[in-house]
Amino acid sequence: MTLFVVAVTHRTAPVTIRERLSLPIEQQYQWLQRWGSQVPELVLLVTCHRTEVYWLDGEETAHRGVEWLAELGGLTVEELQRWVLQHRGVEAVRHAFWVAAGLDSRVVGEPQILGQVRRARELARAAGTLGPVLDRLFSWSLATGRMVRVRAGWSTGKRSLARVAVREAARLCGDLRAARVLVLGAGETGRDVIAALGRCQPSVVWWTNRSPGRLARVPSGEPVRIVDWSEWPRLVSEVDVVFVTTHAPEPVVRLEHVARHAGLPRVLVDLAVPRNIDPAISDVPGIRVVTIDDLPADPAPVAAWQSAAVEPYVERAVQRYLRWSAAHSIAAEIRAAHETLQSMLERELEKALRLALRDPARAGEVKRAAAASMARKALSPLFCALESEPHRVSLALRLLAQNR
Structure with missing residues (x-):
């Protein structure tokens, strides 16, 4: 295989x-x-x-x-x-x-x-x-x-695409301090974005998810506000940066959500595959759409x-x-060889036991004869392969000799 x-x-x-x-x-x-x-x-x-x-x-x-x-x-x-x-x-x-x-x-x-x-x-x-x-x-x-x-x-878990995305958004905006941010999605990536934003001191972070139960508890003191999913289309016009981390099979943020607000300086970061931000939004003046592939190369340590x-x-x-x-890969061959050897040994031992019980005085002789017979039968396949595979047979014999 x-x-x-x-x-x-x-x-x-x-x-x-x-x-x-x-x-x-x-x-x-x-x-x-x-x-x-x-x-x-x-x-x-x-x-x-x-x-x-x-x-x-x-x-x-x-x-x-x-x-x-x-x-x-x-x-x-x-x-x-x-x-x-x-x-x-x-x-x-x-x-x-x-x-x-x-x-x-x-x-x-x-x-x-x-x-x-x-x-x-x-x-x-x-x-x-x-x-x-x-x-x-x-x-x-x-x-x-x-x-x-x-x-x-x-192992500290500090390396993530979310951190790279937040750094890139900060670069494009000049700074995220005092910025208004909207995060869509509360999966692993969404939580990572929230954690990364905590170090940027934005004025407010609105966080929403289609299933409210998935929203994690927000630590006190962080500028994060949980909002209902139905609220985010209205908030798009009020924020500077939007992070989309949902796992929808099609765009969640569509052209109609931003077209009437053209000209506002905003950055939309799409961290989903398939993309959850309509690619057509890239043509709207004043809006920068960043996909996963647009993020800068990772400064690997x-x-x-x-x-x-x-x-x-x-x-x-x-x-x-x-x-x-x-x-x-040779497990089947090993099992077959083990079964064959075990069957042969059982037959030889049964024969030797009968002879020893019949004539206890010859028990030592019977034991030596049985051992010699078992050795010959066990090694017979190797002897037959000597002419065609001498090196492999030699290795097998050496390994057998070491196992004493």
Whole structure:
């Protein structure tokens, strides 16, 4: 069996392509059930920055993942081909470990990817498409990702796309102190935006969510006001900056929400994929729309990364997984050999026991003869392979000789 991965990520494709490959969790489950019957194991990883398909197959089926994603996004294979990243075998394993470690993230070391990788594994488990190979791959990559964060000093959770977005909004506005801000969405990204804004001292932050129950309790002293979802269209005309972190399948902030207020200096930051701010708003004078792809490059802590020996650590974890995978690939042969040897030993021991009981005086002789017979039968397959595989037989014999 060979491991394959086909990925469309922020490194390979713009948001206009990635948003076509973004699926809500319910549809991801249905997708797994639909295609999972075609391969032994299958996992789908979907985030704002990537859609990746991992699968196991005994044939050369790298094209299959591209076909799956093309259909998912309503694209032809030819249209999608230029945007995909494809790996197999060792490189597919290495890619999975780098992703979980946050080394391939838009913001290097961001912690959200750990939860996203875990959800992808559990969703595949629920859909019945997670087998032992991908289960071990994702579990070990998660463990490696957690350790990388500790070694590189990223475990404090301060690295996030929300922080980058707030810094960029402050740069575009000159300053966010005394600014009026509206945040739509109370998911993980929305909460991160609220936390990042707390250090900027805006005059007021209005925060809303379609489901009021998801709004977290606001610490006292912070200029955050919870408002009903129905209120935000009116507030758009009163704020300087809008952060949209919702997970709607289509734009939430549409042209009609801002067209009648054209000319006001505002920044709209869209942190959703698919985009939740109508791209047409970019043409409205005085309004700057910032998407995920417009955010500045992450100032990754390269020095800390290198001094912590992160890359060698990840590579050692990859090699450890590959050793497990090699052993797992011959698990059926090991079980068959064990069963054959056990059956042979039982027959020889039963025969020796009968002879020893019949003539106790010859018990020592019977024991030695039985041991010699078992040794000959156990080594017979190796002796038969000597002519064609002398080096491998020699290694096996040395290993047997050491196990005393």
